[in-house]
Amino acid sequence: MLELYQFEQCPYCKRVREKLTELDLDYICRNVRHGTEKRDILMTLGGQDQVPFLMDLDKGIMMYESAEIVDYLDKNYG
């Protein structure tokens, strides 16, 4: 299962969402606006206050950086 921490207005998140759609992948979308409890969860999981943040639970992968995420999705699910 894929989980994407993101917020709608973020252009880097948009790039990742579009790749997930292009590859027809299902995922859990965690909307993490500033000042919300879910933002704290992001910090706890990844250690950085930055989105997008992808978790691939089946493979035990957690990653930041949209370009790396897109590349990862292409290589593993393309």
Ligand SMILES: N[C@@H](CCC(=O)N[C@@H](CS)C(=O)NCC(=O)O)C(=O)O
């Ligand atoms: N190089 C990163 C840039 C990501 C980035 O700058 N994200 C912004 C949102 S658009 C961010 O998380 N800023 C910190 C914050 O919102 O707290 C990427 O490509 O993923």
